[in-house]
Amino acid sequence: MTGRVRSVPIMSENAEIKPFRIDVPQARLDDLHDRLDRTLWPDELPGAGWDYGVPVEYVRNLAGYWRHEYDWRAHEARINRYPQFTTEIDGQNIHFMHVRSRHEDALPLILTHGWPGSIVEYLRVIESLTDPDDPARAFHVVIPSLPGFGFSGPTRERGWNRYRTARAWAELMRRLGYDRYGAAGNDGGSLVSPEIGRIDPEHVVGVHVTQIFSFPSGDPAEFERITQEDRKALEVLQRFHDTKMSFNTLHSQQPQTLSYAIFDSPAGLLGWNSQLFGDTADVDADFVLTNTMLYWLTGTATSATRFYYEDAHAEHPKEPTTVPTGLAMFDGDFVSMRTFAERDHTNIVHWRSYDRGGHYAAHIVPDVLAEDLRTFYDGLR
Secondary structure, three states, rough: OOEOOOOOOOOOOOHEEEEOOOOOHHHHHHHHHHHHHOOOOOOOOOOOOOOOHHHHHHHHHHHHHHHHOOOOHHHHHHEHHHHHEEEEEOOOOEEEEEEEEOOOOOEEEEEEEEOOOHHHHHHHHHHHOOOOOHHHHHHEEEEEEEOHHHOOOOOOOOOOOOOHHHHHHHHHHHHHHHHOOEEOOHHHHHHHHHHHHHHHOOOOEEEOOOOOOOOOOOOOHHHHHHHHHHHHHHHHHHHHHHHHHHHHHHHHHOHHHHHHHHHHOOOHHHHHHOOOOOHHHHOOHHHHHHHHHHOOOOOOOHHHHHHHHHHHHOOOOOOOEOOOOOEEEEEEOOOOOHHHHHHHHHEEEEEEEEEEEEHHHHHOOOOHHHHHHHHHOOOOO
């Protein structure tokens, strides 16, 4: 039975799982409001738009809404609707939501977010995944905060890259008693999830991601095999590299230098994180701000960016993954290239693209993503 919980308890003291509930002191919210009131706004060239980065008007409008209309307590209560826990894994406190389906045989699924997202990315898919019309397609859902992010942070030592995180997630699922499970993710979660399948193939039935970050190696033979779709994807990648890749470089090289601007100033943090929320704020400012609040209130703006540094300085496996892999690709997001993806993942069994959704598909088109997850795992349960 896919959702069966192991009956053997984990007796180690460090394996203790503690209930958790978000309860931010009012003083923290008062301090936030005071800092927003005293924001010093930078100058900007007339008509610059997004040419130089995130526009002042964009951040100023968001900050004004944050200060005068945004209701953290409502969003705190919304997150607290779901069971949350903490446990220590490999010396790091790990926070996670664990929502079991009423259907005992549901397939366990661990969902991993990225930066500048958080567990908030997946709130809109929880009910659909745990309580679908067909009980045979239900999931027990585990949604952890990445090490160094939100209530899983800050990190206390070097080395928390995608591989160490994947090992921690495999231990988390073992600790929860799940002997067969799926791993899915977005953004940084699309880096972590395939590694869970790599290090725990005996228990991972399949990996589902919204991006496959496979790039040209420089081998001329690869370019002889690329498709027209691959060429279009390379053009999108080049535009992103030329206009929006600076955050990756800075996080990967000098996250501590950046930290003084985003740890002390809520407007600074909002401006920095907003570069990858794009038009999302025009549709749902609360989504942008709730994600940002989880960095601000927990003091993890710096440790979250260190994830990039640790990953850039990690030794990367050269062998491809072999567990069944699925991709759901959404319009307006990174465009995955199948020629290179199949080099790095030898068992791609599901490849879908959608004409809407964007980078935060779980929030923007939750029904579409949930159905894609169900379709992928239907044949793997």
